[in-house]
Every structure is written in structure tokens, then in C-alpha cells.
Amino acid sequence: MTEPVLIAENLTQEYVLKGGLFGQDRIVRALTGASFSLEAGKTLAVVGESGCGKSTLARCITMIEEPVAGSFVLDGTKAGPDTHDKLRTTVQIVFQDPYGSLNPRQRCGQILEEPLVINRPEMSAEERTRRAREMLELVGLRPEHFDRYPHMFSGGQRQRIAVGRALMLEPKVLVLDEPVSALDLSIQSQILNLLVDLQERLGLAYLFISHDLSVVKHVADDVIVMYLGRPVEVGSKEAIFSHQRHPYTKALLSATPIADPTLRKERIKLVGELPSPVNIPPGCPFSPRCWKATDKCRTERPELEGQPHAVACHFPE
Amino acid sequence: MALLEVRNLSVDFATTSGTFRAVDGFDLTLDKGDITAVVGESGSGKSVAFLAMMGLLPWTATITSDQLTFDGNDLRGISPRKRRQIIGKDMSMIFQEPMTSLNPCYTVGFQIKEALRIHLGMDRKERHARAIELFEQVGIPAPETRLSAFPHQMSGGMNQRVMIAMAIACKPKLLIADEPTTALDVTIQAQILELLTSLQEETGMALVLITHDMGVVAETAERVSVQYAGQKVEMQDVRSLFATPHHPYTAALLAALPERATTKHLPTIPGVVPGQFDRPAGCLFSPRCAHADERCRTVAPPVGGPELGFARCHYPLNVAQEESV
Numbered sequence: 001m002t003e004p005v006l007i008a009e010n011l012t013q014e015y016v017l018k019g020g021l022f023g024q025d026r027i028v029r030a031l032t033g034a035s036f037s038l039e040a041g042k043t044l045a046v047v048g049e050s051g052c053g054k055s056t057l058a059r060c061i062t063m064i065e066e067p068v069a070g071s072f073v074l075d076g077t078k079a080g081p082d083t084h085d086k087l088r089t090t091v092q093i094v095f096q097d098p099y100g101s102l103n104p105r106q107r108c109g110q111i112l113e114e115p116l117v118i119n120r121p122e123m124s125a126e127e128r129t130r131r132a133r134e135m136l137e138l139v140g141l142r143p144e145h146f147d148r149y150p151h152m153f154s155g156g157q158r159q160r161i162a163v164g165r166a167l168m169l170e171p172k173v174l175v176l177d178e179p180v181s182a183l184d185l186s187i188q189s190q191i192l193n194l195l196v197d198l199q200e201r202l203g204l205a206y207l208f209i210s211h212d213l214s215v216v217k218h219v220a221d222d223v224i225v226m227y228l229g230r231p232v233e234v235g236s237k238e239a240i241f242s243h244q245r246h247p248y249t250k251a252l253l254s255a256t257p258i259a260d261p262t263l264r265k266e267r268i269k270l271v272g273e274l275p276s277p278v279n280i281p282p283g284c285p286f287s288p289r290c291w292k293a294t295d296k297c298r299t300e301r302p303e304l305e306g307q308p309h310a311v312a313c314h315f316p317e
Numbered sequence: 318m319a320l321l322e323v324r325n326l327s328v329d330f331a332t333t334s335g336t337f338r339a340v341d342g343f344d345l346t347l348d349k350g351d352i353t354a355v356v357g358e359s360g361s362g363k364s365v366a367f368l369a370m371m372g373l374l375p376w377t378a379t380i381t382s383d384q385l386t387f388d389g390n391d392l393r394g395i396s397p398r399k400r401r402q403i404i405g406k407d408m409s410m411i412f413q414e415p416m417t418s419l420n421p422c423y424t425v426g427f428q429i430k431e432a433l434r435i436h437l438g439m440d441r442k443e444r445h446a447r448a449i450e451l452f453e454q455v456g457i458p459a460p461e462t463r464l465s466a467f468p469h470q471m472s473g474g475m476n477q478r479v480m481i482a483m484a485i486a487c488k489p490k491l492l493i494a495d496e497p498t499t500a501l502d503v504t505i506q507a508q509i510l511e512l513l514t515s516l517q518e519e520t521g522m523a524l525v526l527i528t529h530d531m532g533v534v535a536e537t538a539e540r541v542s543v544q545y546a547g548q549k550v551e552m553q554d555v556r557s558l559f560a561t562p563h564h565p566y567t568a569a570l571l572a573a574l575p576e577r578a579t580t581k582h583l584p585t586i587p588g589v590v591p592g593q594f595d596r597p598a599g600c601l602f603s604p605r606c607a608h609a610d611e612r613c614r615t616v617a618p619p620v621g622g623p624e625l626g627f628a629r630c631h632y633p634l635n636v637a638q639e640e641s642v
Contacts, residue, residue, distance in 0.1 A: 049502035049503070050502055184529065185574070186570060186586040189575070193582050193585060211503065214576045252504065254507075256532065257506075257530065257532030257536045258532055258535065258536070258576065259531040262560075267507060269507070269511065270504045270508070
């Protein structure tokens with residue numbers, strides 16, 4: 001067993017919602033008690049619906065935001081305001097929308113060189129250009145693309161540039177925030193293949209955030225299922241997909257359409273919608289939508305328990 | 318007689334750099350009670366074809382067709398007044414983004430009652446009662462109070478329900494759902510799809526589902542039409558399409574699905590959908606096709622017969638119902 005490159009403990013993030021002149025401030029509990037570890041060369045997938053705290057988790061891990069509680073250790077160093085400078089180069093992020101995350105006024109080459117300009121000021125210009133050109137090849141773009149602007153590329157190519165930019169500083173952890181959900185099906189498979197190749201070649205650890213369970217099933221090693229800011233089920237991919245213990249995971253999987261018309265399956269219908277993270281229901285956050293909920297669920301919050309396949313439910317399957 | 322009959326529909330856009338053909342020879346026949354899915358990647362012209370039928374395209378678009386009839390009305394030379402009486406009433410559409418398709422300045426109640434007032438001429442009381450009934454039908458809790466809510470006060474799933482309620486308000490004969498669930502979470506998506514199919518069963522309307530999600534297609538549609546770069550490349554029954562695709566594009570698209578993967582590497586389709594300037598001469602799919610030869614690159618393929626799923630290909634696959642490639 002190798003030492004995990006990323007160990008997170010009880011990461012918690014809250015935002016304050018101003019109540020205005022006469023109203024009271026309210027607190028949005030975006031993320032509560034997220035703990036996990038990630039090894040080099042492995043992929044940890046985080047799944048859940050919108051508002052479940054997936055992206056907040058990504059922002060905390062990439063040190064875009066400081067969590068209000070909890071901590072994480074990156075590559076043996078504990079992250080904190082004093083170590084941010086050093087650690088930011090070990091973790092990089094690829095955003096969902098390749099149309100919005102690249103500066104339209106920069107050429108492809110400049111985009112790739114910028115992380116080096118900022119973080120490796122001692123590096124010579126020739127060296128930077130050489131590395132950027134290497135990266136271009138690594139992510140499957142052609143050398144003539146070096147001087148082109150983002151609008152001249154298709155969505156898939158732009159996502160390649162975004163992946164390339166994230167890899168310029170040779171990070172150990174790559175956070176992928178819905179990297180393929182904005183892409184067409186035929187392009188999606190190209191990017192997934194690229195990510196698989198890069199992981200094998202560079203031994204990267206991926207924190208893969210997605211709501212698409214068929215993609216997660218393909219790429220992940222371990223899976224965290226989140227609901228309203230809390231992990232509700234954690235386990236290996238095989239365990240989660242073959243034997244779901246939390247009712248929410250079951251419902252999520254049964255709601256995902258499967259591309260096979262011969263398969264007619266029983267679908268668990270969830271009633272109602274995701275409650276707002278401002279007023280999370282007391283007890284189990286899933287209890288208002290759960291078909292198995294009892295009075296105990298509505299009053300007592302279940303803790304995440306069990307190893308290696310943990311679940312936060314009073315009545316797990 | 319068929320409810321909707323479209324023959325050889327083409328849409329050209331006048332752009333500053335010349336005309337661009339977004340839809341090329343689109344055919345579709347729909348009967349009452351059909352559920353048809355139109356699948357394709359972005360830029361394949363699937364939305365544009367239906368917007369053309371609704372008459373919702375800007376003036377830069379030129380629409381030509383051999384036949385375009387809906388419920389006995391020829392939609393080609395129809396007067397705007399007559400068209401307004403049809404669309405929104407007998408033929409209605411659910412748009413992709415509920416958040417941007419509703420008017421933020423009016424309450425959702427006003428917007429749904431507007432359709433009832435104009436098309437059905439109901440009085441105030443009837444309208445109110447019908448609006449509440451519709452909201453209940455689409456599963457909006459507390460419909461009385463929700464009628465006076467503005468779109469920004471509701472979630473995406475709720476707004477999509479409002480859009481569906483508006484679209485079915487006048488009991489349409491044809492409902493076109495343009496990516497009705499793309500902006501929604503999977504659990505909400507399951508609810509909306511369930512709702513659409515149950516409404517279809519109740520009212521017997523024809524339903525067109527425009528989507529790019531093969532999973533949604535497999536679970537809801539009866540018939541599937543596959544679009545590529547503005548052309549219909551194949552049309553089959555949903556089961557036979559997934560089992561024996563005839564066009565290489567359909568086959569490649571299905572193979573690229575992560576759930577069908579057998580190895581860590583997914584089969585891919587190289588290249589991208591051709592745009593305005595790199596439209597190939599022969600078959601539009603030839604630059605990306607694994608089976609393409611010289612003939613494909615120069616001669617546009619004919620449309621096959623019904624036994625080939627109308628595949629637009631020189632060398633259709635699975636011809637003798639053999640195992641897929």
C-alpha cells in the first residue's frame with residue numbers, strides 16, 4: 001500500500017446568506033464532515049445532485065476557498081494559509097465548461113505557459129515554450145494549434161487545452177469538476193480515454209466530480225455519494241454499484257436511464273425535491289424523501305459508519 | 318391521414334460568410350399516439366427542424382420543403398394569424414432551458430392563463446380552475462399559491478413542470494419536447510419523463526423527444542431518428558436500433574457509451590461534426606467513418622429502404638441481421 005497523496009478529514013464549508021436590513025443572516029451548510037483519502041494513480045468519484053456540495057468540495061481541495069472546519073493533508077503537508085503557496089502546484093483543477101474557462105484573448109500556447117510564468121518565474125522563455133509544446137502533444141493536439149485562439153477549437157479540443165493547462169505544473173492530484181458533461185457523446189469518450197491514458201502515464205490521482213453515473217462507473221475506483229452536503233455512502237465502485245446500502249444511492253441508480261431498451265426495470269420514484277441547504281431537515285437529511293423513513297430518521301441524524309463500505313443510514317440494506 | 322407529414326425539409330441560414338444548411342432533407346411522418354425520439358449531437362439540426370415547423374426561426378432562415386402538413390393544414394404558405402392559432406394549441410413545444418424560456422417579469426400563473434385566454438377563450442374563473450388543475454396534473458405542490466410565484470422563485474425542476482403545464486394546457490395533438498430534462502438532476506429527470514409518458518398515454522397525443530441522451534431514448538421512445546450534421550442518417554424502432562444499427566454513425570455512437578465499454582479504453586469517433594466550411598463532398602460522415610472508402614468521399618449515399626432503417630449509407634451494417642461489428 002502506498003501512502004495516500006490526499007487525506008481529507010471532516011471538511012466543512014458554510015456560506016452566510018445576508019438577510020438584508022431587517023432579516024436575519026442565514027447559514028448555507030454547503031459541505032459537512034467530508035472525510036476521504038486518495039492514493040496516487042487512483043480515481044475517487046464524487047456523485048450527487050446539484051446542491052449536494054460536490055463543487056464546494058472541489059473548491060476546498062484546490063484551495064480556492066478556505067474550509068470553515070476540518071483539514072486536509074496533501075502529499076504529506078497539512079494545508080493551511082501558510083502552505084497554500086507551495087501546495088497549489090500539487091493540486092490543479094479542470095472545470096466543467098471549456099467555453100468559459102479559457103481566456104478568449106490568449107493563444108493556446110500562452111494559456112499553457114501561464115502557470116509557469118506565475119509559479120516558475122526563474123524558468124527561461126525557451127524552456128517554457130518547449131514544455132508547453134510537449135504538453136500540447138501529450139494531450140493529443142497538433143503543434144500548429146500552439147498559436148490559435150480558443151474560439152478556433154471545438155469543445156473537445158478546448159477541454160484538452162484545459163487538461164493540459166492543469167498538468168503544466170506537474171500536479172499530483174487533479175480535480176475534475178464535471179469534465180465531460182458539457183461535451184457531446186462522441187467527444188466525451190475521447191476525453192475520458194485521454195484522462196485514462198494520462199493517469200496511467202503520470203500516476204495522477206483524480207478527484208472526479210460528476211452526476212453521470214455511467215461515466216463514474218467507467219472511470220472510478222472508489223465512489224462517494226453525497227446528499228445535501230454530507231457523504232451518505234462511501235465504498236469501492238464494485239460495492240456501490242452492485243450492492244447499494246443507502247436508499248438514496250439506490251434511488252439515484254434506479255433513476256439513471258440505461259441505454260438498453262430491452263431492459264425494463266423497476267424504478268424507485270422519489271417524491272419531492274432536494275431541500276434547500278439553508279434549512280436542512282433535522283435528523284437524516286434524506287428522510288423527507290425516503291420511503292423507509294421512521295420517526296427515528298426524522299429526529300436523529302445517522303453517522304457514516306462501516307468499513308470499508310460506509311453508509312449513513314439507520315436502516316441500511 | 319398522418320398527423321404530421323414532413324418531406325424533404327431543409328433550412329438554410331444566411332450568414333455573413335454565406336449560406337449554411339442546418340437541416341438537409343428531413344423526413345418525418347407522425348401518427349396520433351407515436352413517441353418518436355430525435356437523437357443527435359449538438360449542431361445536428363435536430364432543434365432547428367422542429368423550430369422551422371413551429372415557425373419560430375428568425376428571418377435569416379429559409380425553409381424549403383416538398384410537403385409540410387400538420388393535421389390537414391399546409392404549414393408552408395400559412396398566414397401568420399392562422400399559424401398562431403395552431404402553434405401553442407394543437408402543436409406545442411417544451412423548450413430546453415426552463416429558467417430562460419419563461420418570462421421573468423410575469424408570474425407563472427399569468428403566463429399559463431394567457432395561453433388559455435387566447436386559445437380557448439375561457440373566462441377568468443375557468444382559467445383559474447384550469448390552471449390549478451394543470452399544475453396538479455404535472456405534480457406541482459400547492460398549486461394555488463404557486464400560481465402567483467415568479468420563475469426565479471422556483472427551482473429548475475418546478476419551472477420545467479410549469480413549461481410542461483403550459484405546453485399541454487390546450488390539449489395539443491403534438492407535443493415537441495426539446496431536451497426537456499438536460500438541465501435537470503437524474504431523480505427529477507426520472508419524474509419528468511414519467512410525467513410525459515403518462516400524459517401521452519392519457520391524452521393520446523403524439524410526442525417528439527429531442528435529446529442527445531441515449532439512456533433517455535432507450536427508456537421512453539418507440540421509434541428513433543438519428544440526425545447527423547443536418548441529415549437524418551437512420552430511423553428505426555428503438556429495440557432494433559440498439560440491437561442492429563445500420564448506419565456506421567449510429568453504431569459508433571452506441572459503442573461510445575461508457576456503460577457498453579468492456580475495457581478501460583472507450584471506442585471513439587475521431588474528429589468532430591463538420592461545420593460550415595469543412596462540409597465533405599460525399600457522405601457527411603465519411604471523414605470520421607471507419608468503413609469509408611473512395612466512393613463514400615465523393616458520392617453522396619442514397620437513403621436505404623425501410624429494411625435498412627432508411628440508413629443513408631453506401632455500406633450499411635448488419636444487413637443480413639448478423640452480429641454487430
